[in-house]
Amino acid sequence: MHTRTVFFVSDGTGITAETFGNAILAQFEMKPRHVRLPFIDSVDKAHQTVRQINHTAEIEGKKPIVFTTLVNMEVLRVIQEGCKGMLLDMFGTFVHPLEDELGIKSHHRVGRFSDVSRSKEYTDRIEAINFSLAHDDGQSNRDLVNADVILVGVSRSGKTPTSLYLAMQYGMKAANYPLIPEDFERRQLPPALEPHRKKIFGLTIQPERLSEIRNERRPNSKYADLVNCRNEVADAEAMMRRAGIRWLSTTTKSIEEIATTILQEIRPERLEY
Amino acid sequence: MHTRTVFFVSDGTGITAETFGNAILAQFEMKPRHVRLPFIDSVDKAHQTVRQINHTAEIEGKKPIVFTTLVNMEVLRVIQEGCKGMLLDMFGTFVHPLEDELGIKSHHRVGRFSDVSRSKEYTDRIEAINFSLAHDDGQSNRDLVNADVILVGVSRSGKTPTSLYLAMQYGMKAANYPLIPEDFERRQLPPALEPHRKKIFGLTIQPERLSEIRNERRPNSKYADLVNCRNEVADAEAMMRRAGIRWLSTTTKSIEEIATTILQEIRPERLEY
Numbered sequence: 001m002h003t004r005t006v007f008f009v010s011d012g013t014g015i016t017a018e019t020f021g022n023a024i025l026a027q028f029e030m031k032p033r034h035v036r037l038p039f040i041d042s043v044d045k046a047h048q049t050v051r052q053i054n055h056t057a058e059i060e061g062k063k064p065i066v067f068t069t070l071v072n073m074e075v076l077r078v079i080q081e082g083c084k085g086m087l088l089d090m091f092g093t094f095v096h097p098l099e100d101e102l103g104i105k106s107h108h109r110v111g112r113f114s115d116v117s118r119s120k121e122y123t124d125r126i127e128a129i130n131f132s133l134a135h136d137d138g139q140s141n142r143d144l145v146n147a148d149v150i151l152v153g154v155s156r157s158g159k160t161p162t163s164l165y166l167a168m169q170y171g172m173k174a175a176n177y178p179l180i181p182e183d184f185e186r187r188q189l190p191p192a193l194e195p196h197r198k199k200i201f202g203l204t205i206q207p208e209r210l211s212e213i214r215n216e217r218r219p220n221s222k223y224a225d226l227v228n229c230r231n232e233v234a235d236a237e238a239m240m241r242r243a244g245i246r247w248l249s250t251t252t253k254s255i256e257e258i259a260t261t262i263l264q265e266i267r268p269e270r271l272e273y
Numbered sequence: 274m275h276t277r278t279v280f281f282v283s284d285g286t287g288i289t290a291e292t293f294g295n296a297i298l299a300q301f302e303m304k305p306r307h308v309r310l311p312f313i314d315s316v317d318k319a320h321q322t323v324r325q326i327n328h329t330a331e332i333e334g335k336k337p338i339v340f341t342t343l344v345n346m347e348v349l350r351v352i353q354e355g356c357k358g359m360l361l362d363m364f365g366t367f368v369h370p371l372e373d374e375l376g377i378k379s380h381h382r383v384g385r386f387s388d389v390s391r392s393k394e395y396t397d398r399i400e401a402i403n404f405s406l407a408h409d410d411g412q413s414n415r416d417l418v419n420a421d422v423i424l425v426g427v428s429r430s431g432k433t434p435t436s437l438y439l440a441m442q443y444g445m446k447a448a449n450y451p452l453i454p455e456d457f458e459r460r461q462l463p464p465a466l467e468p469h470r471k472k473i474f475g476l477t478i479q480p481e482r483l484s485e486i487r488n489e490r491r492p493n494s495k496y497a498d499l500v501n502c503r504n505e506v507a508d509a510e511a512m513m514r515r516a517g518i519r520w521l522s523t524t525t526k527s528i529e530e531i532a533t534t535i536l537q538e539i540r541p542e543r544l545e546y
Contacts, residue, residue, distance in 0.1 A: 004375075013530055015529055024367050027364070027379035090367075095300055097361070102277075104303070107300060108300065160402070161403075169288065260311050264309075
């Protein structure tokens with residue numbers, strides 16, 4: 001049973017409020033109910049929001065937790081004045097001290113994403129997503145010279161979600177290339193990758209976990225067999241070691257952790273700012 | 274020229290610190306230099322961090338801005354005591370008042386992502402990413418019954434990045450299906466979609482913008498021609514209207530805004546919490 005409700009109130013998408021709010025709530029042993037209220041960008045909607053929050057407060061007999069990233073002061077004021085929840089004003093809390101330190105006023109423009117759809121940074125991200133998709137699973141050797149990173153590893157070691165995350169979060173053009181038994185027999189990296197060795201990054205995984213993951217896809221196959229997984233992983237690690245490729249184990253890591261680690265190792269100059 | 278440096282210091286990936294810090298900084302007319310310092314999870318690394326920040330402060334003659342999401346109190350203390358930057362402690366600021374309100378102590382466990390790689394929520398997200406990839410661009414009709422949403426629209430209206438974002442951010446299984454001239458001639462939705470009409474969501478786009486985007490891919494083609502784009506968009510919108518499909522225009526929207534809007538309209542029960 002839920003004992004608390006948490007609201008995420010934003011005049012934009014609310015993604016920042018929710019990402020940050022969830023990180024804070026993860027510090028507590030509780031499973032609150034989540035209510036997203038994005039695009040609260042008018043005084044009218046602010047009044048509706050207040051009614052909704054106060055209604056919840058009444059029913060539950062407990063103050064709802066309200067994370068806001070409102071930059072519209074009129075909207076924020078309505079909520080500050082009427083809301084019976086515990087208000088955590090994520091913007092105001094940090095924006096005001098920053099104004100003092102920087103000696104400039106904030107412009108209270110809504111949302112980090114507004115009007116970005118034609119910005120260079122945004123179109124680069126979309127281009128990176130398209131690149132990563134087109135270069136998923138060794139689909140294309142064309143244009144590898146433009147890749148920021150090329151992930152290699154055995155099938156199901158985490159290459160695809162990591163590539164997409166690198167593209168989406170960091171605008172990195174991330175190709176990925178499987179290491180397959182044929183490569184191990186030849187004892188060489190796939191030939192298309194040789195000229196790009198410097199930007200190759202390897203992913204490996206515990207054979208036991210790999211076998212579990214593969215079994216979900218193809219139960220009782222040779223592909224998923226533990227002995228086979230052990231051999232493939234050992235071969236792949238030996239190959240990466242010989243080729244001097246940096247690698248990490250994805251076994252207990254999330255794609256966010258894998259991506260951040262790769263970004264620390266391979267920093268495309270293109271993306272420095 | 275950069276006039277300030279902003280540090281994002283975290284004992285985890287630093288993604289939360291950066292997402293939130295960027296949203297705050299977007300309120301100011303300035304282009305600071307960004308330095309990510311993830312995985313600062315020991316007192317040693319904390320001391321290194323302090324040295325790096327103070328070195329920057331000295332060189333630039335201005336206080337660096339330091340966003341932290343540190344939950345390890347020992348690490349935080351080293352930085353609080355030694356750092357000559359402006360410290361914005363994003364966790365402490367909200368965690369302590371929350372402890373009072375909730376009447377429970379936070380556990381100071383690092384990172385929202387730690388140990389999640391085998392959690393249900395995480396594996397669901399990975400499954401959603403795989404689903405969305407396998408159902409990109411009408412590649413597969415299998416299993417559409419398990420889709421949470423099916424995006425339709427003309428080629429390059431934004432379906433693919435939106436599907437992947439829905440999967441990655443919200444764990445939604447998002448298929449996408451192109452509307453093509455053959456569908457317009459038949460004046461009917463692609464037959465495979467008919468049984469799933471309730472979970473279809475349409476994306477449209479201004480023909481001028483569409484023509485620009487397509488021209489980058491295939492310059493001077495019929496595909497990119499403005500008149501052709503106008504016809505396709507008009508046909509697609511007429512079809513969606515006839516079929517009673519909800520839709521939105523992606524022209525000035527980011528994938529985050531598109532995804533959030535879709536989530537408001539189509540809330541898979543599976544994902545309620």
